[in-house]
Amino acid sequence: MSEAPLLEARNLTRRFGALTAVDDVSFSVPAGQVFGIAGPNGSGKSTLFNIITGIPFPPSSGEVLLSGAAVHRMRPHQISRAGVLRTFQKDAEFATLSAFENVYTSAIYCAGTASTDARAAATQALDDVALPTGRRGMAASGLSVFERKQLMIASAIASRPKVLLLDEPAAGLTKPEVSGLSALIRTVRARGITVVLIEHVLALLLDVSEHLMVLNYGRVIASGLPDDVVRDPKVVEAYLGTREIAR
């Protein structure tokens, strides 16, 4: 248990003029964990992902370490190649490239796979997420919302990252589709990829996360086991708002 965490954030801060969007945030994620991040709108969750990946801006101060090595001074594509991959809330795919080309491009660029192996890796990743074969040649813009999530996860698997940062992947999904997404996240984890998950859908967070951190006004207000965190009075007050959810 004394092993160095796979991803570690130390005192991360991001200021925009007088506004401090992320304020002295520190956390560490062991390899293989699903680490959940919750918080009300505007609490700094997505900004935290932005400064970890350097897209579109780096932190104002603080450090990001991957397997103990600093990555926060690297350029965005170098951070990706080092093993930190992030998804956006929407428009994460390349719209006119086919589903297969999307995953294939991730495999050759991010994982650095040779083209023949990348073809096999892309097919395997699409099999893993069970995207129907008949849909794989279709432009990504023509896929349904859930199929785009499948594509997003397949691209992530083919990229072979060490850590996958998922930014509100359940946005726009129906309840049954959220269950499907839960299974997809478990598939990612089963491939040995550590997951950091930002999500508003608490059911999904509680279902897949082993550790939960809650932000409010850019600061960490609670961190620990998900069941304990959702009972924390500060969290109930700041984010959950009702006793029923905390129960």
Next chain:
Amino acid sequence: MTLDALSTVLVSGIVLASVYALIASGLSLVWTTLGIFNFAHGALMTLAAYLAWTVSDAAGLGLWLGAGIAIAVAGVVAAGVLIERLIVRPFYDHRDILLITVMTTLAAMIFIEKGSQLIWGARLKQLRPVVPGQVNFLGTTISAQEALIIALAPLLLGLLFLFLRNSRIGRGIRAVGQNPNAAKLIGIDVSRLFIITFALSAALAGLTGILLGSVRMVTPAFGAEPLVKALIIVIFGGLGSLGGTIVAAYLLGLLEAFLIFFIGIYWAPSMIFVLLILILLVRPQGLLGKVVR
């Protein structure tokens, strides 16, 4: 209209269209990938024609034409890379990059045009044709150079299409054009691909300048009129669609040739604009462009 006249107009239209397709594709490639218009694109044509003339013409160094072509293409590729690095790259993260680069690339266009005038003077120059002689095409006699333009345009554009579709770099360029942030996230070195895009686009402009430089007279403003036509074609074809650009180039070339035949060279350009405006009123996204909601 007699059959001979039809054939002559058709062939003339195909030659025009081939030149337009080559020049507009380079412009379209930069737009599709970076979301900006390079107004110095036509000036790169001019620069290539002058460089090739200087190396290969008897009044210049008098070397083999092949050497002139190679040096000219290398020269404009270097100029394209310089344009990207010096006057486009500093504004990548600026929200008004489109407007700023209109000004910076226009400035580069003027710089190259006036620089060409200082170096080569205002006197008309013409390159030796790559292939001398005449050939018969669709019942009309044209210069072998024009036949070369007709043959090379689809070949070069086909190669460009295959490169973008099947190569690692080509896929990267397409990915960057659609979603630069997502491209960075999957480990694509976006700024490197921007340089490659500018280099490819400049090479296309350079080759077009060399091919056209033996059919038309080369002056410092040699690339200005093709640039305007290329802009129209890229918009008419549908912004962001290389296929649309190529289709539009061939349509516009043929349309221009027929309009010149029927209403004369003075009215044809105005009529082209009127027709294009009418078409864009009905289909504002262009021929193959997608509706943005």
